[in-house]
Amino acid sequence: MTDLLTVSNLSIAFDDADPVxxxxxxxxxTGETVALVGESGSGKSVSALSILRLLDARHARYPxxxxxxxxxxxxxxxxxxxxxxxxxxxSMIFQEPMTSLNPLHTIERQIGEILAVxxxxxxxxxRARTLELLTLVxxxxxxxxxxxxxxxxSGGQKQRVMIAMALxxxxxxxxxxxxxxxxxxxxxxxxxxxxGELRQRLNMAVLLITHDLSIVRRYADRVVVMExxxxxxxxxxxxxxxSPAHPYTRKLLDAEPPESPPPAPQAPEPLLxxxxxxxxxxxxxxxxxxxxxxxxxVQNVSFTLGRGETLGxVGESGSGKxxxxxALLKLIGSTGDFALGGExxxxxxxxxxxxxxxxxxxxxxxxFGSLSPRMSVGEIVREGLDVHAPGERDGHEQQVIQALSDVxxxxxxxxxxxxxxxxxxxxxxxxxxxxxxxxxxxxxxxxTSALDRxxxxxxIELLRSLQARYGLxxxxxxxxxxxxxxxxxxxxxxxxxxxxxxxxxxxxxxxxRQAYTRELLGAALFYQDTSGPTTTN
Amino acid sequence: MGWKLSPIQQRxxxxxxxxxxxxxxxxxxxxLFGLSLCAELIANDxxxxxxxxxxxxxxxxxxLPEETFGGFLPTEADYRDPYIREEIERNxxxxxxxIPFSYDTINYNLDVPSPxxxxxxxxxxxxxxxxxxAARVIYGFRISVLFGLILTLISCVVGIAAGAxxxxxxxxxxxxxxxxxxxxxGLPVLYLLIILSSIVQPNFWxxxxxxxxxxxxGLVDVVRAEFLRARxxxxxxxxxxxxLGNRQIMFRHILPNAMVATLTFLPFILTGAITGxxxxxxxxxxxxxxxxxxxxxxxxxxxxxxxxWLGLSAFVSLALLLTLLVFVGEAVRDAFDPRKx
Numbered sequence: 001m002t003d004l005l006t007v008s009n010l011s012i013a014f015d016d017a018d019p020v021x022x023x024x025x026x027x028x029x030t031g032e033t034v035a036l037v038g039e040s041g042s043g044k045s046v047s048a049l050s051i052l053r054l055l056d057a058r059h060a061r062y063p064x065x066x067x068x069x070x071x072x073x074x075x076x077x078x079x080x081x082x083x084x085x086x087x088x089x090x091s092m093i094f095q096e097p098m099t100s101l102n103p104l105h106t107i108e109r110q111i112g113e114i115l116a117v118x119x120x121x122x123x124x125x126x127r128a129r130t131l132e133l134l135t136l137v138x139x140x141x142x143x144x145x146x147x148x149x150x151x152x153x154s155g156g157q158k159q160r161v162m163i164a165m166a167l168x169x170x171x172x173x174x175x176x177x178x179x180x181x182x183x184x185x186x187x188x189x190x191x192x193x194x195x196g197e198l199r200q201r202l203n204m205a206v207l208l209i210t211h212d213l214s215i216v217r218r219y220a221d222r223v224v225v226m227e228x229x230x231x232x233x234x235x236x237x238x239x240x241x242x243s244p245a246h247p248y249t250r251k252l253l254d255a256e257p258p259e260s261p262p263p264a265p266q267a268p269e270p271l272l273x274x275x276x277x278x279x280x281x282x283x284x285x286x287x288x289x290x291x292x293x294x295x296x297x298v299q300n301v302s303f304t305l306g307r308g309e310t311l312g313x314v315g316e317s318g319s320g321k322x323x324x325x326x327a328l329l330k331l332i333g334s335t336g337d338f339a340l341g342g343e344x345x346x347x348x349x350x351x352x353x354x355x356x357x358x359x360x361x362x363x364x365x366x367x368f369g370s371l372s373p374r375m376s377v378g379e380i381v382r383e384g385l386d387v388h389a390p391g392e393r394d395g396h397e398q399q400v401i402q403a404l405s406d407v408x409x410x411x412x413x414x415x416x417x418x419x420x421x422x423x424x425x426x427x428x429x430x431x432x433x434x435x436x437x438x439x440x441x442x443x444x445x446x447x448t449s450a451l452d453r454x455x456x457x458x459x460i461e462l463l464r465s466l467q468a469r470y471g472l473x474x475x476x477x478x479x480x481x482x483x484x485x486x487x488x489x490x491x492x493x494x495x496x497x498x499x500x501x502x503x504x505x506x507x508x509x510x511x512x513r514q515a516y517t518r519e520l521l522g523a524a525l526f527y528q529d530t531s532g533p534t535t536t537n
Numbered sequence: 538m539g540w541k542l543s544p545i546q547q548r549x550x551x552x553x554x555x556x557x558x559x560x561x562x563x564x565x566x567x568x569l570f571g572l573s574l575c576a577e578l579i580a581n582d583x584x585x586x587x588x589x590x591x592x593x594x595x596x597x598x599x600x601l602p603e604e605t606f607g608g609f610l611p612t613e614a615d616y617r618d619p620y621i622r623e624e625i626e627r628n629x630x631x632x633x634x635x636i637p638f639s640y641d642t643i644n645y646n647l648d649v650p651s652p653x654x655x656x657x658x659x660x661x662x663x664x665x666x667x668x669x670x671a672a673r674v675i676y677g678f679r680i681s682v683l684f685g686l687i688l689t690l691i692s693c694v695v696g697i698a699a700g701a702x703x704x705x706x707x708x709x710x711x712x713x714x715x716x717x718x719x720x721x722x723g724l725p726v727l728y729l730l731i732i733l734s735s736i737v738q739p740n741f742w743x744x745x746x747x748x749x750x751x752x753x754x755g756l757v758d759v760v761r762a763e764f765l766r767a768r769x770x771x772x773x774x775x776x777x778x779x780x781l782g783n784r785q786i787m788f789r790h791i792l793p794n795a796m797v798a799t800l801t802f803l804p805f806i807l808t809g810a811i812t813g814x815x816x817x818x819x820x821x822x823x824x825x826x827x828x829x830x831x832x833x834x835x836x837x838x839x840x841x842x843x844x845x846w847l848g849l850s851a852f853v854s855l856a857l858l859l860t861l862l863v864f865v866g867e868a869v870r871d872a873f874d875p876r877k878x
Contacts, residue, residue: 329778357780370771373545374793383789384779419545433775 003027004205005173010065012050019063021047021229033199033206035220037213039452043229048175048209052086088118091166095178100162101150107161108146114168133164138194156187175207184316184479186523192219211452213252217241225249255453257460257486261505264489268306271473272441277301277336279327297323299497310474312488312505314481320497321477325443329362358388361434365446367426371418377429378414384437403436408462424455443475448483460486481524485509493517549872559868566861573679580636580672584616588629638669640676640829652844662846664837674854676829685810691749692806693799696756704764705787718754726751734822741824748813755806756799763795797873804866808859815855831855
C-alpha cells in the first residue's frame with residue numbers, strides 16, 4: 001500500500017494567537033481507515049478541515065507543515081486546483097446532517113450539482129447516477145425520494161444523502177467528521193456499517209474523526225490520538241486497545257462508565273408516583289380554540305420512583321423522554337395523576353405548584369444554554385433560594401458555598417461568570433443550582449450528552465456520590481445506554497411516546513423482553529464486545 | 538461584590554471606542570447638549586450678575602422689581618431698558634451673558650428692518666420679528682433634544698413592555714397584540730395632529746402625548762422576536778423549574794437579551810423623534826407660536842429667502858445634531874455587533 005495522504009509537521013493558528021494544532025503528522029494509506037480521536041478542543045476537526053483548506057482563509061494560518069495528497073502539497077496549490085480536488089478526489093461528510101443540506105433544494109438537485117460541477121454531466125445522466133448513488137447508500141424507494149426536500153427526510157436518511165453526495169465522484173479519500181454524533185444509536189450503527197461496507201466496495205480510504213473510542217475499535221485500522229493540538233499516540237487499532245502507551249490514551253480508554261448501578265436501597269418508600277401520564281401538543285386549532293389535530297407525545301406512562309432510587313428513561317430522539325421530564329415539572333401541560341410523597345400535584349396550577357418546585361428539580365442537557373450568561377455563578381445558584389426562602393437571605397451564601405463544594409467546585413468561583421468554565425464545570429454548576437434547594441427528586445435530562453467521555457464519567461461519579469450522601473432520587477433521561485446502565489435501578493424504555501418496557505434495570509439489560517428493547521440495546525452496546533476492526537465481508 | 542463590567546461588555550465598550558467618529562460624536566453631542574441645558578446662562582436678556590450700590594444681584598435666578606434700581610414700576614426690571622441700564626452702570630457694573638438676548642427678546646435697536654443680517658450684536662442675525670437667531674437656535678436645540686429624549690424613553694418603556702408581553706406569552710396575546718398594532722399603525726398621525734390643533738393649543742406635553750401614542754410601535758417587533766426566541770432557552774426553562782415567577786423571568790433572564798436590540802435602535806429612534814418634532818413645527822402644527830424651535834426657523838427661512846442666515850442657521854444646527862446622533866448610532870451598532878472582536 002502507498003501513502004495516499006501524508007500530513008507532516010502541520011501547525012495551524014488563528015489570527016495572531018498561538019497555534020491550536022502543533023506539529024501534527026500522520027498518514028492515510030490507500031483503502032485504509034484511520035481514526036483521529038480526541039476530546040473536544042483537541043484540534044482534530046481543525047486538522048481535518050485544513051486538509052481541504054476549508055478553514056476561514058482570512059483567519060487561519062499555517063506556520064509550518066505540509067499536507068501531501070498523492071505527492072502534491074495541498075497547502076501550496078492555488079485555489080483553482082484545490083476546487084478540483086474537493087469533491088473529486090477527497091470528499092467530506094459533516095457532523096450535523098440537519099444543517100449540511102440546503103433546505104431549499106431537492107435531493108436530486110443537491111447530488112446532481114456535484115456531478116455537474118466535476119463531471120459536466122447533463123441532467124438526464126446525472127439523474128441516473130443519482131439514483132444509483134441513492135440505491136448504494138440504501139435509501140428505500142430512491143425514485144420517489146429524488147424530489148424530496150431535506151426536511152422530509154429523517155436524520156439518518158439525511159446523513160445517507162450526505163454520504164451519497166460525498167461518494168458521487170468516487171473519491172479516494174473520505175473525511176468523515178463525527179458522522180454519527182447527532183444520530184440515534186440504532187441509526188448510528190446503520191450509518192457506520194454502511195460506511196464500512198462502502199469503503200470495502202470502492203476501495204476508498206476513510207479518515208474518521210470522532211470522540212467515541214467504541215466505534216473506533218470496530219471500524220478503524222489505525223488510530224491517531226490527539227490531545228490539545230498534539231498527536232500523543234498513533235498505533236494500529238489492536239495494539240492501541242491492548243497496550244495503550246500514552247497516559248492520555250489510557251484515560252480515554254478508561255472513561256467507559258461503570259457497568260452496573262450502585263446498590264439500590266432495600267424496599268424504598270415510594271416517593272414519586274405517576275399514573276397514566278399523557279401529553280398532547282396541538283398542531284392545529286380551530287377558530288374557537290378547539291384542537292383539530294395534535295401529536296400524542298406521551299401516552300399513558302406510569303411509573304413509581306422510590307426514595308434514593310434512580311429511574312432511567314431511554315428512547316430515541318422523538319420518543320417523548322424529555323417531554324416526560326418537562327411534564328413532571330409542569331413546564332408543559334399534561335393529563336394524568338402524579339403524586340410526590342403522597343401529595344397529589346397533577347391538578348395544581350402554577351402558583352400552587354410553586355412551593356413543590358423546591359422538592360422537584362431539574363438539570364438540563366446543554367450546559368452552555370442552561371446558565372444565564374449575564375449572571376455570576378453565585379447569583380445563578382442562589383436564585384432558587386431567593387424564591388423559596390426569601391426571608392433567610394443571610395444563610396444563603398453559606399448554602400451556596402456548601403452546594404458548590406458538594407459538586408466538587410471551589411466556592412470562590414461564585415463571583416465569576418459561566419462563560420469562564422468548561423462544559424463539565426458548567427454542568428456541575430447546574431447540578432449545584434438544583435442541589436442547593438435540597439430537593440427530593442432531580443430530573444436529569446441528558447446531563448452528560450454534551451460532554452466528553454472522560455468528563456462524562458466524572459459527572460456520573462459525582463451523581464452517584466451525591467445520591468449516596470443525600471438519598472436523592474433521580475429520573476435520568478438519556479439516549480446513551482452505557483451511561484444509563486451506570487446509574488439506573490429501574491428502567492423505562494419509550495418508543496413513540498409509549499412505554500415499551502418497564503422494570504428492574506439490571507433485569508432489562510440482561511434479558512430484554514421486547515423486540516424494540518433488544519434492538520436498542522444491541523445497537524448501543526454493539527461495539528463493546530467486539531475486538532478489532534472488521535476486515536471480513 | 539462591586540459592579541463590574543462583564544468581559545462581553547468590556548469588548549463592546551472597546552468596539553464603541555474603536556469607532557472613533559462615533560466616539561467623538563458622542564462627546565461633541567454631550568458637550569453641546571450640556572451647554573444647551575445651561576442656555577439661560579449663555580443667551581439671556583437678564584444679566585448674569587450685577588453690582589448696584591455695593592450690593593450683588595443675580596437676575597438670572599432672581600426676580601427683582603424695577604424699584605430696586607430706582608425705577609417706578611413694581612414689575613420685574615427690564616435690564617435692556619437704557620434707563621435702567623445706565624442707572625445700574627452709574628452705580629456699579631453689569632455682567633451680561635455672551636448673547637444678551639433670550640429666545641423671545643425682540644431687539645428694537647436694529648439698524649435695518651428685520652430680519653436683520655448677522656452683526657456684532659446679533660451673531661446669526663435676527664428673524665422676521667427681530668428676535669436673535671443664535672439665542673433661538675440654542676433654545677431650539679435644547680427643546681428638540683429634550684423632546685426627543687423624553688419621547689424615546691417613553692416609547693422604549695411602552696414598546697419593550699408590549700413586545701415583552703407578546704413575545705413571552707405568545708398565543709392569543711401575541712395574535713391580538715400584533716393585529717392591534719397593524720391597525721393602530723395605519724392611523725394617520727398627521728391628520729390627528731391637525732384635528733387636535735384645531736381643538737386645543739398643542740403645547741410640548743400634548744405633542745409628546747400624541748407622538749408617544751404612535752412611536753412606541755417601532756421597538757415592539759425586535760423585542761417581541763427576542764422574547765419569542767429566548768423563552769425557549771434552557772436557562773429560562775431552568776429558571777421556571779426553580780420556581781421563578783413570570784415577571785422575574787422576564788426581567789432578570791430575558792430582558793437583558795432584548796436590551797441589545799433596543800440599545801442599537803435607540804439613537805435612531807432619537808433622530809426620528811427630533812425630525813418628527815421639527816417637521817410638525819415647520820408645518821405649523823407643532824409647538825405654540827413664539828416657542829424656540831428649529832422647525833419654525835426653517836419655516837421662516839422658507840418665507841424669507843432674501844435672508845439666507847435664517848435657513849442656513851437652522852439647516853446647519855439640525856444637520857449637525859442629526860449627523861452626530863447617526864454617527865453615535867453607528868458606533869453603538871458596531872459595539873453590539875457579535876462579529877466584531
